[in-house]
Structure formats: structure tokens, C-alpha cells
Amino acid sequence: MGSKGSFNRNYLRMKKHNFYAGPSILPEFTKKMTAEAALNFAETGLSVMEVSHRSKEFVAVMEEAQNLVRELLHVPEGYSVLFLQGGASLQFLMVPYNLMNKKSAYLNTGSWSSKAIKEAKFFGDVVEVASSKDANFNYLPKDYTVPEDADYFHITTNNTIYGTEILKEPDVNVPLAGDMSSDIFSRPIDVAKYDVIYAGAQKNLGPSGATLVIVKDEALQRVDRPIPTMLNYKTHIDKGSMFNTPATLPVFACLQTLQWLKEKGGVEGMEKINIEKAGLLYDELDRNKLFVPTVPNPEDRSRMNVTFVMAPDYTELEKDFLDFATQKGMVGIKGHRSVGGFRASLYNAMPYESVKALVEVMQDFEKNK
Numbered sequence: 161m162g163s164k165g166s167f168n169r170n171y172l173r174m175k176k177h178n179f180y181a182g183p184s185i186l187p188e189f190t191k192k193m194t195a196e197a198a199l200n201f202a203e204t205g206l207s208v209m210e211v212s213h214r215s216k217e218f219v220a221v222m223e224e225a226q227n228l229v230r231e232l233l234h235v236p237e238g239y240s241v242l243f244l245q246g247g248a249s250l251q252f253l254m255v256p257y258n259l260m261n262k263k264s265a266y267l268n269t270g271s272w273s274s275k276a277i278k279e280a281k282f283f284g285d286v287v288e289v290a291s292s293k294d295a296n297f298n299y300l301p302k303d304y305t306v307p308e309d310a311d312y313f314h315i316t317t318n319n320t321i322y323g324t325e326i327l328k329e330p331d332v333n334v335p336l337a338g339d340m341s342s343d344i345f346s347r348p349i350d351v352a353k354y355d356v357i358y359a360g361a362q363k364n365l366g367p368s369g370a371t372l373v374i375v376k377d378e379a380l381q382r383v384d385r386p387i388p389t390m391l392n393y394k395t396h397i398d399k400g401s402m403f404n405t406p407a408t409l410p411v412f413a414c415l416q417t418l419q420w421l422k423e424k425g426g427v428e429g430m431e432k433i434n435i436e437k438a439g440l441l442y443d444e445l446d447r448n449k450l451f452v453p454t455v456p457n458p459e460d461r462s463r464m465n466v467t468f469v470m471a472p473d474y475t476e477l478e479k480d481f482l483d484f485a486t487q488k489g490m491v492g493i494k495g496h497r498s499v500g501g502f503r504a505s506l507y508n509a510m511p512y513e514s515v516k517a518l519v520e521v522m523q524d525f526e527k528n529k
């Protein structure tokens with residue numbers, strides 16, 4: 161790489177703190193290894209973008225990525241790990257297509273849940289057991305009953321837009337289905353409670369283009385409707401995620417992140433750091449008179465996406481703060497249009513130092529007011 165390239169990379173590392181919600185920050189390790197493999201993959205002298213997915217080098221990447229997912233999340237026997245395409249949005253459809261016989265239950269905690277519910281309705285009776293829509297999804301509903309005859313209970317574990325997170329699997333009598341797009345690998349999970357877990361890669365794992373699916377093989381025997389080949393989990397399980405050409409470069413990048421995660425102490429190690437990072441920012445939000453978090457109950461607050469607005473007396477300062485923070489190198493903190501204000505996404509790859517830098521910017525801004 162020429163000197164201009166290196167200069168630019170150093171410059172970015174020094175000056176920018178990446179709080180984008182997705183696609184979002186990745187470990188330096190992932191970016192560096194993927195950049196190298198873009199030119200010379202596994203000493204083949206070819207780019208990872210130009211070798212066959214059936215080459216022994218790429219098959220090894222796919223297998224190692226699947227094995228590391230199993231290892232890091234302690235996936236029990238009887239589950240398949242897939243790297244598909246179409247994002248979490250296609251899983252909204254594939255989950256009910258493959259797992260819902262006549263009835264399913266969904267918890268509505270935001271836009272992504274609502275979109276998942278919409279697709280499930282193509283396949284039968286969808287019970288929305290509770291919704292927090294009445295308060296613009298700023299809390300997690302707790303009192304609800306899941307019908308015992310539902311094939312599964314679908315939850316969005318982390319609500320990327322509204323800043324809430326279900327940190328503990330709900331205690332229900334039916335298997336769970338989890339959209340974990342924005343908090344997978346951020347903490348330990350009990351995979352055995354799920355029939356299916358899915359996540360678009362672009363929040364906590366890699367670039368967009370790959371979608372991780374973990375599915376319980378037994379759960380696939382429930383429906384007898386015909387399922388088109390590409391939408392059938394069985395197709396992808398039987399072919400080791402290689403029925404169609406997988407997203408080779410994104411899967412390679414996911415593997416690098418998984419290796420980085422392992423080195424950092426896995427999801428157990430990540431959880432410790434994530435608690436510290438989120439704690440630092442929420443403490444500042446509770447202290448600083450200019451800002452309020454949008455999720456009032458501390459138990460419901462997401463560790464991955466911290467959403468906040470200006471306090472009622474200071475709403476006119478919103479644009480000033482955004483400009484001030486941007487000048488100080490904070491990137492991507494503008495809130496989603498359906499919540500407004502600000503959102504700081506603190507995914508696994510976000511260093512503690514960046515969260516500290518944001519907190520300092522908030523303190524500096526307060527001092528000048």
C-alpha cells in the first residue's frame with residue numbers, strides 16, 4: 161500500500177469515532193486481514209473475491225467460521241449454522257416459512273419486530289402478545305402470555321432503533337425465535353432455548369452481505385407446506401451454505417471478527433467490556449443536565465444502541481451539539497428519524513476510548529452552556 165493510503169488510515173484512526181448503527185464499526189484486525197485477502201488470499205496469489213467458493217481454501221473459511229460460531233456461542237448438538245444472504249429481512253420470511261405450522265407468537269418491540277410480524281402473517285395465525293408501540297417503543301413489555309400452542313415465540317433481542325434490549329431469555333413454554341442482528345456475540349446466550357437465531361452480519365460481525373442463521377434441525381419437521389428451494393433451510397443445511405454461491409468476501413470478514421472475538425475472551429469477555437462501555441455513557445446521560453436517555457427504565461436499556469435526546473429545557477441545542485460533536489470526530493450519532501435526537505452504537509468493535517471521548521464531548525458541551 162502506498163504512503164497516501166497509510167496516511168489516510170492513520171488519520172482516520174486518530175480523528176474519528178464511529179458510532180454508526182449499521183453498517184458499523186469493525187475490528188481493525190478484521191479490516192486489515194480482509195484488505196490483505198482482497199489481494200492475496202491464503203497465499204494463493206489471488207483475491208478472496210476471485211477464487212471458487214469450492215476451492216479448498218474457501219471451504220476452509222466457511223467451515224472454520226461455522227465452527228467458531230458453535231464454539232463461541234456454545235451451540236448444542238442438533239443445530240445447524242448457516243451463512244446465507246438476503247439479510248435479517250429475508251429471515252423475517254424464512255422463519256415462518258420453515259417453522260410455523262399454523263400459529264406463532266411475536267413480541268412487538270419496534271420497527272424490526274413489526275416487519276417480522278408482517279411476513280409471518282402470510283402463513284397463519286400470528287398472535288402479537290404485547291407491544292410497546294403506545295410509548296414509541298421506549299420500554300420492553302413484561303406482562304404477557306404466550307399461547308402454548310404457538311410453534312415459536314419471536315423476539316427481537318436488541319431494538320437497534322429504539323435502544324431497548326432483552327438481556328435474558330423470556331421464560332415461556334414454547335421455543336424462541338430470535339432476531340439478534342444487533343447484539344449477537346455481545347453476551348452469552350442460551351441457544352438451547354431457541355429454535356432459530358438469525359442476524360444480519362453488518363452490526364456486530366462483518367460487512368453487509370452475509371446473514372448468520374442458527375437453526376435447530378428438529379424444528380424443521382413441523383411444516384409440510386412445499387418450500388421453494390432457496391427459501392428452505394434444509395437446502396442450505398444439506399449443502400453446507402454452498403447451495404448458491406455464498407458471499408465469499410463478507411464470510412471471510414466474519415471469520416476474522418470471530419477469531420478476534422475468541423482472542424478477546426469470547427462472548428463472556430465481550431460482555432464485561434460492553435457493560436463497562438454502556439455504563440459509562442448511561443451514567444453520563446443520567447448526570448448531564450443537557451441530555452436524557454429515551455429509555456427510562458435502566459433494566460430495558462440496550463448496551464449496543466444508546467438512544468438519547470436533549471433535555472426538555474435544552475431542545476434548541478440539538479443541532480449545536482451535533483455540530484460540536486461532529487467537529488470533535490464523532491461520526492454517526494444522529495438518531496434514527498423515528499426517535500430523533502441521538503444514538504450512539506457501541507458494538508463489540510467500539511473501543512472504550514471512543515465512548516470516553518463521546519462522554520468528554522458531552523461534558524465540554526455542557527461546560528460551555
Ligand SMILES: *Cc1c(COP(=O)(O)O)cnc(C)c1O
Nearest residue numbers: 247248249272318320341342360
Ligand atoms: C439492521 C436490522 C435488521 C435488518 O437487517 P437487514 O440485514 O438489513 O435485513 C433487522 N433486525 C434488526 C434488529 C436490525 O438491527
